[in-house]
Amino acid sequence: MTSSDRIAALAAFFSCSPEEAARVDSATRLVHYRHKAILAHQGDPGAKLWIVLEGRAQLQIIGVDGQTKLLAAHGPGELFGAFPHERIVISDVVAQTGLSVLEIPTAKMTVLLQEEARIGSGLAKILGRQYNAVLDRMAARITxxxxxxxxxxxxxxxxxxxxxxxxxxxxxxxxxxxxxxxxxxxxxxxxxxxxxxxxxxxxxxxxxxxxxxxxxx
Missing domain, CATH: 1.10.10.10 (Winged helix-like DNA-binding domain superfamily/Winged helix DNA-binding domain)
Structure with missing residues (x-):
């Protein structure tokens, strides 16, 4: 994926201008993970965010019965990680498929949000959609x-x-x-x-x- 492709994707994700998306892109690092690769382990210090470009990631925890449980899953246009502050990772983060993400330190994202209002607005919309997806999955589990x-x-x-x-x-x-x-x-x-x-x-x-x-x- 070229730099222009990443910027176009970020502009669509955050509903911002290419110039604003370029600021996000310049603060990130493009990383590719293979299927089943571990991005982070439960209990690790968390100090970064991942923005998904391609593929899916799962946040997995071990239940009291010893079985793996799904906490959340994230695909293209979604993000996850330590936000708004650094924190301990509460689950294993596993690549469900081949996964391409942009990694950005939590501290850098915080600065971008303070300086670029439209990026903050776009982030709020992304997190809102993800919140609704979590509720949908919980409702499905029950019904x-x-x-x-x-x-x-x-x-x-x-x-x-x-x-x-x-x-x-x-x-x-x-x-x-x-x-x-x-x-x-x-x-x-x-x-x-x-x-x-x-x-x-x-x-x-x-x-x-x-x-x-x-x-x-």
Whole structure:
């Protein structure tokens, strides 16, 4: 990804001018992580933010039953990390897929927000969307069946394009849906048998969004 690509993406994320986005870009460092790479461990000192350009990251914690639980997940246009102050990392941060992020020290972001009002306004909108996503996931956990959560997560990751490329890792998808890998695998296989989705090595494509939405129960 070129510098101009990053600046264009940041301008879209923060709803700011290219000049303001360039200030953010100059304060960051572009980093690529492989699938399952660990960005930070629970208990580490936290002094940076990550802005997601491509891929997805999961914030994972170990529950009292010893099982891995999903705290949150973040994709393109979202950010996570220590904010507004440095703090201890409360979860493991894991690359769900290949992940490209812009890393910025918390202190530098604080300075940018003080100097660039539009960046602060854009950040507030991003955090608002992420807050709503967390509430949606909590509501799904309470009201939906395990299969329903898998299908809801599939719709969320596919977005308006109706496809996920490369196809999602079933274990990661199941974790996002707060269920087991076996349940996630059975749910996805059922969709394939019914012709609701098509999946190969390159992508997963939703063929009938309406039928899939009807299964989110």
């Amino acid at each position: 939906l069946t395990a299969n329903g959560r898998v299908y809801a997560e599939l719709l969320h990751e596919a977005g308006e394009k109706g496809e996920i490329a490369p196809p999602p890792v079933i274990a990661a998808l199941a974790l996002s849906a707060q269920t087991t890998r076996e349940t996630g695998s059975r749910a996805i296989n059922a969709l394939e048998r019914r012709g609701i989705i098509r999946r190969d090595d390159k992508r997963l494509e939703i063929l009938s969004r309406g039928l899939l939405e009807e299964l989110v129960i």
